[in-house]
Amino acid sequence: MSIRLWPEHERPREKLLRSGAMVLSDAELLAIFLRTGVQGCSAVELARRLLGEFGGLRQLLEADQDEFTSHLGLGPAKFAQLQAVLEMGRRHLEATIKRESALESPQAVRDFLKARLRHEPHEVFACLFLDTRHRVLAFEPLFYGTIDGASVYPRQVVKRALAHNAAALILSHNHPSGVAEPSQADRMLTERLKEALALVDVRILDHFIVGDGEPLSMVEYGWM
Structure with missing residues (x-):
């Protein structure tokens, strides 16, 4: 079932805006990054499947481009987007320790x-x-x-x-x-x-x- 049909308090994006990112599961965080699922599979369901295939969130985040794009729902554009997000996180941490x-x-x-x-x-x-x-x-x-x-x-x-x-x-x-x-x-x-x-x-x-x-x-x- 599409996430848009879920009760509002169960939708990952609304949960994040209401209570903060820390309350979300790995699958819910990944679903927000994915934005959409695939035919017959919501973004959260796809996220759960991907986490199972990779063995966890860390393994997915550290996958190289060939491994990342070999999975359903993930392509070069998503890989580039993920690398940009990770690098922004690193630069934010570096700016923090330089202050x-x-x-x-x-x-x-x-x-x-x-x-x-x-x-x-x-x-x-x-x-x-x-x-x-x-x-x-x-x-x-x-x-x-x-x-x-x-x-x-x-x-x-x-x-x-x-x-x-x-x-x-x-x-x-x-x-x-x-x-x-x-x-x-x-x-x-x-x-x-x-x-x-x-x-x-x-x-x-x-x-x-x-x-x-x-x-x-x-x-x-x-x-x-």
Whole structure:
């Protein structure tokens, strides 16, 4: 049955306008994005079918173009629209953390790093470069690796810190496995980078590891 024939309080768009997006299910949010269903299938029903086929909302959002467009109801235009929505979300998070000290908005930093790194299929090592007031100067992915590791060169990290005239850094990398627990190699790398950056008076404030859940802080873990 068409969504237009549903009781008004059950329609996804009206629910969002009345109570906010957080009350909607994954299928209802996706239905608003789809706007229309296909013959014999409402937008919500199509959304539920797609979530089942992809295995969940995250897998759908992270699908490449070929995988995305191979499903009923999804084409290149929808893929382009979705990528634009995701990038707007990332830029909004980046603007949020640039407004104030990164240390005063740790959740915003976590959200930004997760949005930037969680979808990567291979390990990526990146840095948030900060000024003397710990405001964000820039975010840069510096090294790309395999599904279980990336080679990181302290000299290049120091070079980029000097290029940005940074006073401090927040390190980050993702674990494509989804398990954010730090390894002994992560701890050793962090110590090497602390020593190298200390020579040019640049501090490392934290090292976040991005997995499926909340990014893990090595400071909070007690490893820094």
